[in-house]
Amino acid sequence: MSFFKKYNLELNSFFILLTSIIYFLLAYNGCKNQNTELYTLSHEIGEVTYVNANAYMISSRGNKSKIFSFKTNISKQKFSVRRRNEDYADLVRKIKLGETIEFYFKAEENQIDIEVHQIEKGGKVILSQSEFKEKHSFYMWIALIAGIGTVIFATYYYILNSEKFKL
Numbered sequence: 769m770s771f772f773k774k775y776n777l778e779l780n781s782f783f784i785l786l787t788s789i790i791y792f793l794l795a796y797n798g799c800k801n802q803n804t805e806l807y808t809l810s811h812e813i814g815e816v817t818y819v820n821a822n823a824y825m826i827s828s829r830g831n832k833s834k835i836f837s838f839k840t841n842i843s844k845q846k847f848s849v850r851r852r853n854e855d856y857a858d859l860v861r862k863i864k865l866g867e868t869i870e871f872y873f874k875a876e877e878n879q880i881d882i883e884v885h886q887i888e889k890g891g892k893v894i895l896s897q898s899e900f901k902e903k904h905s906f907y908m909w910i911a912l913i914a915g916i917g918t919v920i921f922a923t924y925y926y927i928l929n930s931e932k933f934k935l
Contacts (some may be wrong), residue, residue: 791915798908814840
């Protein structure tokens with residue numbers, strides 16, 4: 769009898785539990801992003817040199833998300849805002865080429881589009897960090913529920929298929 773046939777139940781349960789670990793790590797990342805304060809972030813004040821409300825970001829899984837992106841005269845880096853509803857009409861009206869904005873972001877190396885936490889123009893908040901936090905809170909709860917669900921499923925699967933628990 770091969771190793772895989774002998775330990776099939778244990779291996780399947782292990783891989784299901786491994787999936788839950790991935791979900792819990794995603795939930796942790798969402799919690800970490802949700803608890804970020806503005807004073808801990810990098811920020812720039814610059815003149816807007818590029819605006820695109822019809823840009824797309826492609827995830828590692830190949831999914832396309834519509835984003836709002838911009839550049840400033842201070843940095844060659846592209847910055848972006850991503851919303852679940854993909855509606856950026858308010859940002860298009862409020863951010864024009866040549867205007868000076870202040871924005872907060874988490875600086876990371878080798879990142880193509882840096883996601884912006886908050887944008888201000890003329891001392892007024894255009895994009896609040898609370899929107900960023902709410903989005904990550906939503907993702908955190910989905911990942912947490914999925915993680916708990918996979919732990920319950922792995923336990924149920926093991927009990928249902930184990931000879932130890934059969935009468």
